[in-house]
Amino acid sequence: MSQNSKKLNMVQAINLALKEEMQRDSSVVILGEDVGRDGGVFRVTEDLLELFGDERVIDTPLAESVIVGAAIGMAAYGLKPVAEIQFMGFIYPTIDQIFSHASRIRNRTRGRFTCPMVVRTPYGVGIKAPDLHSESTEALFCHMPGVKVVVPSSPYNAKGLLISSIRDPDPVIFLESTRLYRLIKEDVPEGEYTVPLDKARIVQEGKDVTVIAWGSMLHRTLQAVEEFDAEVIDLMTLSPLDEETIFKSVKKTGRVVIVHEAPKTCGFGAELSATIAEDAMLYLKAPLIRVTGYDIVMPLPKLEDYYMPTVERIKKRIEEAMKY
Amino acid sequence: MSQNSKKLNMVQAINLALKEEMQRDSSVVILGEDVGRDGGVFRVTEDLLELFGDERVIDTPLAESVIVGAAIGMAAYGLKPVAEIQFMGFIYPTIDQIFSHASRIRNRTRGRFTCPMVVRTPYGVGIKAPDLHSESTEALFCHMPGVKVVVPSSPYNAKGLLISSIRDPDPVIFLESTRLYRLIKEDVPEGEYTVPLDKARIVQEGKDVTVIAWGSMLHRTLQAVEEFDAEVIDLMTLSPLDEETIFKSVKKTGRVVIVHEAPKTCGFGAELSATIAEDAMLYLKAPLIRVTGYDIVMPLPKLEDYYMPTVERIKKRIEEAMKY
Amino acid sequence: MPERIIESFNIKRLDILDENGNEDESLMPSLSDSEIKRIYELLILSRTFDHHALSLQREGRMGTYASILGQEASQIGSAFAIERSDWIFPSFREMGVYITMGYPIHMLFQYWSGDERGMKCPDDLNIFPLCVPVGTQVPHAVGAAMAVKYKKDKAAAICYFGDGGTSKGDFHEGFNMAGVFKLPVVFICQNNQWAISVPREKQTASKTLAQKAFAYGFEGIQVDGNDVFAVYKATKEALDKARDGNGPTFIECFTYRMSDHTTADDATRYRSKEEVEAWKARDPVPRLKLFMEGNGLWTGQYQKEVEEKSRDMIDEAVKMAESIEPQNPKDMFAYTYGKLTSRQLRQMRDF
Amino acid sequence: MPERIIESFNIKRLDILDENGNEDESLMPSLSDSEIKRIYELLILSRTFDHHALSLQREGRMGTYASILGQEASQIGSAFAIERSDWIFPSFREMGVYITMGYPIHMLFQYWSGDERGMKCPDDLNIFPLCVPVGTQVPHAVGAAMAVKYKKDKAAAICYFGDGGTSKGDFHEGFNMAGVFKLPVVFICQNNQWAISVPREKQTASKTLAQKAFAYGFEGIQVDGNDVFAVYKATKEALDKARDGNGPTFIECFTYRMSDHTTADDATRYRSKEEVEAWKARDPVPRLKLFMEGNGLWTGQYQKEVEEKSRDMIDEAVKMAESIEPQNPKDMFAYTYGKLTSRQLRQMRDF
Ligand SMILES: Cc1ncc(C[n+]2csc(CCOP(=O)(O)OP(=O)(O)O)c2C)c(N)n1
Ligand SMILES: Cc1ncc(C[n+]2csc(CCOP(=O)(O)OP(=O)(O)O)c2C)c(N)n1
Ligand SMILES: [Mg+2]
């Protein structure tokens, strides 16, 4: 780990991770819409074109399926592509390539060809944007064996997780909360450090209730738990899941509240509840509670604040758990 | 309900539903690859081209996204398209159209445009077929508000559910188990009858344990429960979920085993467990158990029997539940 | 059996009205004086709308907005050829089309302010809502055209998208299906030279976009997209051809996006002032003005009246939009399905 | 400024060897006698493989299989031009390509019997596994070509697909990207006239498939796909062009699927005997035989030897395939990720 660190926001931290990995390893290349000259619509890839040239920072045509599909071919050939999908709402046309190929090429060829690729995409409610600019459908990708799903919650872990993702031998979906991009600054060391892809993080210890969150919801959760003796877990990597950290906490607290932005039905909270209900049921004192988006089409900005779990809603449900 | 009934397998029952609905309502049209002249690769649409002509039974180019995308346009215009995707493994390129449009057009236009469309597709392990011919990713669609997900388990309910799906004002993903297509024959009445899209079915009553399944897994489940006093629920419609029937059963038995073919993580079983663990926890005597496919890429035929929940595996897990 | 030529194509370009307001008489579409004035008034109205929308966004009274500045001739010229029984499938940058068709302007402001009620198209029009995911509206237009054909309706579908949209898989699949079934659909590409920061020549290596139609067995044509007569003529002919059962047409309107991509964009990061300046000379509005002046259809007084009327209409629409009662949060649930699910009913108790 | 032509195209067709074994000398590629014999032997070997595969399937010793009968010239002719350093992206019907490249034949049987180990490509070859979802391999080839270009390797990517594959969005997006970046990739479409039951003319309304390349700014050519010389020549030139940095080429091999779509299909449901009969006359194998005979490269004795050797090789491969130790069920887990997850480790305890 390096000596110097700077206060960076998440955009800057991710940019730094990309820059350092590209300096370290010439097989790392970036591709996507507007990632070059424009530096990305959120400026995450700013300056990288100037530093690394247009064969490594590739402005592609407007075509998501071939962005990911070409990344698969590049990865199999020996590069480490980092593809950007401009918003998570535009990742759907790539699902065929991700599910049919990226996740399977290792298995299909018994390891002869692999897919060390990262697909970065901004996710979630956050910038008062139109239709399909606020998606949070991480659960879809968690259902697909062969893919990993990573959601940083702070500039520090964003950098470390992205470096791990780039070096990972398998495809990683890397979700960046638009709400967090410029919300918080944090000390981020220069130089390489990694945050492992199979460990959740205890953000705060507590005895009465375990609250599990990731990405932008972590911050609302931290506000909501102020009046409780709550243990807060930031998953960071959703798939593969760090069950151990969860079980340990559940055994201690006996109460669980899960918070996510996606609609409730079949959100990743379902998997967490089910895992706990199957393997740690006997430690539970209270029902497993999910605080989530509603089972509706994500509304446009005028109503979006009603859609997302608010600090109030989270608090109320924690109180409910505490009644047992 | 009509007087006559015939012993039909599921292929024939679905064919009959299509035929009758097309006779009844000229706005019902079929489109897909090889649905016309060839009668569908599973012969589900056999004879319909001859009966209804090529403007209603449309052999399309090989292009899944536009099959579903065009169906959306047809539905908005006032038709009731039934699109066929040849195998569930080829539904992935349509996810963009389904998630971005079919599921949202009603909301986006406050009901001015709607999408009364059915997407039929064969799913699951069953015919010793290559890569991507055995998918069971129903959970993905259950996470998407605005879409309904239906999985028949017998010729009788296949016909009734399909008729309901065609008449439903919203998009329905209709999953047909390849394993069941010709496995069982059953009395299927001629003439119209419907099976509602919001009701699960108690296949057998029991006191000790609730076993929940759908589609092809229902049949393995029924074999597995022979030695138990088990209540077996066939969900039939996964989304929207009939929670009431489940809760009622859970309150009675206090034990739950869920069986599905898809990989465990984020399968639909997760939602069922989570729902029960949140709203019926206090009635539970045992952990919530899921018997599922493994978290791996579905293997090719030589190993596929090891992948799927077997009668033995289901039994063993029921026994486990019974220990509490 | 040597190497031989088995198929040949020519790609055509249509220009009628030049930058000085001079028209090619042999090509002029038949438009009455009052129709030409109506077109001019729609150009001004749309530009006024655009201007106000940009201001409102800057004042924080509206969300991100995609300007149509410079593309008015492509939009109004084409939309002016559409019948009310036709079905329209826009992308997200067709405010001029909505306005030409008579879509309530206050609803456009309402939509851009983040209220979905603005996209509840009036019953006597068939305009699909703004399509955010680029290119995905192409299959919808194709499907509607299939329905038109099956129902033997006298109508056509018309589909709008940008140069960037031509790169998407759905463009291809939709075009191909339109060709195979010879569907009554007209595809209009506003080639405004940019897809956010990606210039046209990096979007595709083909010399024109129009030529892409030949890959699907139907005709493509490039028109001067800043020439309202050329756009109108090409669209009118294509729609007539479609309604007559003679299949699809692809029209590439060669135009320019004078503004930033959206209010969230800064185009100076990726394109030169000189380029923008050069296109200013090709502005679609002054050339129609010059034409009209030359033909005795334009005076300074007329201009003042048109501008005033436009401003009034837009002011009125903004006022209406801003005085609409806010949505009840419960409305979020109401249009997910035809009927609320039991889960939703429980979730709604939060409100 | 009238309506004017701004771009023109000609689509070419290449034929060298006719049905009677007569060649167009001016077009003949430079191939030594022994190379021509090698090609002939690969045709026979591939046909023998195909024949055995169909029998094994019928006997229940193998799963569903997609026959290559009739398409051998397209496959062997093109593959014969490929270097071992090139990267190959097949669809699911390229057994002739695998065999030409020297892929272990027993592994092909192993794969078609439902054992994924058959797709573990040997380290000295770069053939991607069979691609089941139609058209989705096109982007992979494009990505590999981007990597080739970035690494400045002297190699090309070559991508196979069928006439049906040209309808898919991924075909379009991949072709477009190949054109934009002028990538070292050769696209080979085996237009075998059918996509299961859908005939070529219902797949797309364009007169040729070759012409689709012009939509992406590069060259397309149609060749007689039953003429091994024409296919070889076009592929060789395209690969050389690619390796020299002169961008992509699209080759439409005009051929015919003589068998059912797969062993699960019954082609008599949708196509006429007459059509199939007519194509028999165009079989790629006899015409090469006639050519060789005319040039003193073929005798009855030679034929016998080639056939025997092929049969022996295939018999041997089948024996090998069938004597391979079955996979351990635990192997299902081994290649999901580089490392087993803790969940998987627990799940593996079932075995
Ligand atoms: C599928 C998809 N990918 C990315 C975006 C983000 N985006 C919005 S507009 C745009 C560029 C569109 O360019 P073009 O089609 O030329 O239309 P224009 O903006 O010029 O009108 C992009 C990349 C999107 N909306 N949809
Ligand atoms: C995306 C997708 N849709 C459908 C299928 C089922 N299917 C397998 S082969 C085939 C036809 C392919 O036709 P073509 O591309 O001409 O290749 P050919 O079979 O003639 O070699 C179809 C529809 C598939 N494999 N992938
Ligand atoms: Mg543009």
Ligand SMILES: [Mg+2]
């Ligand atoms: Mg074919």
